[in-house]
Amino acid sequence: MTFQNLFGKKKPLIGVVHLLPLPGAPLYDGDIQKVYDQALAELEIFKHHAIDSVIIENFRDMPYYPGRVPPETVAALAAVSREIVRAAGMPVGVNVLRSDGEASIAIAVATGAHYVRVNVHMGAVAADQGIVQGSSHLSMRLRAALKSRTLVFADVGVKHAAPLAGRGLDIETRDLAERGLADAVIVTGDRTGVETNLDDIDAVRRATSLPLLIGSGATPDNIEPVLPKVDGLIVGSYFKKDGAGHNFVDPARVERFVRRFVELRG
Numbered sequence: 001m002t003f004q005n006l007f008g009k010k011k012p013l014i015g016v017v018h019l020l021p022l023p024g025a026p027l028y029d030g031d032i033q034k035v036y037d038q039a040l041a042e043l044e045i046f047k048h049h050a051i052d053s054v055i056i057e058n059f060r061d062m063p064y065y066p067g068r069v070p071p072e073t074v075a076a077l078a079a080v081s082r083e084i085v086r087a088a089g090m091p092v093g094v095n096v097l098r099s100d101g102e103a104s105i106a107i108a109v110a111t112g113a114h115y116v117r118v119n120v121h122m123g124a125v126a127a128d129q130g131i132v133q134g135s136s137h138l139s140m141r142l143r144a145a146l147k148s149r150t151l152v153f154a155d156v157g158v159k160h161a162a163p164l165a166g167r168g169l170d171i172e173t174r175d176l177a178e179r180g181l182a183d184a185v186i187v188t189g190d191r192t193g194v195e196t197n198l199d200d201i202d203a204v205r206r207a208t209s210l211p212l213l214i215g216s217g218a219t220p221d222n223i224e225p226v227l228p229k230v231d232g233l234i235v236g237s238y239f240k241k242d243g244a245g246h247n248f249v250d251p252a253r254v255e256r257f258v259r260r261f262v263e264l265r266g
Contacts, residue, residue: 001149003211012052016236018059022076025061055093064098066129101139121154125161154182173207184211220260
């Protein structure tokens, strides 16, 4: 499986399904059915507007674990992800926050999801969870052991974090591609919803021929100079009411973004 096998020649627009708090998270209210219902309702909005793919995140499980998440989180994410995969009719990804690549791959294998996002695939960063360390040596061996074709999309210069060693985006990108065996790389702004710097996109593009996606801050008003430089967009916050990540998906905002995206992509 390759990025092109999965998405064809067109650049994908990927919507994010930010799940309600899952069992075990501080904000979970005890009603698992609400988690299913909200996720599937937002999926239907994305399907109606012909989004190319969705990625599932335990976004409301804050504060996040810096590494492995507990079994109740894996179980809930797997159960919800399977429902989304069955209903989606499009490629589906999984991102276990903060950065549990092993859980993401295991969930993808169990549910039939097609790719995972790993926020810290290699190296180490100082984040709001403390020190977050990459575990590519474990997650890629797990992918091989499970005979999985799941693609790994790895963040470079991940948001909400600072590298412990300032090695530069070019070196980090080359390591992700050559030593971390990533299938695609993701560039973001400093925080959720913050626009991605064009210079950062150019630096990463020069460092690798891997597919490159934007992972934060894309809006209908700023994507014109970005789209020719990248191979796809992941959009979370803009699709929400008032553009706030903690809100629910707003169909009008999805429609506006898709209209502009299709106009530019062709």
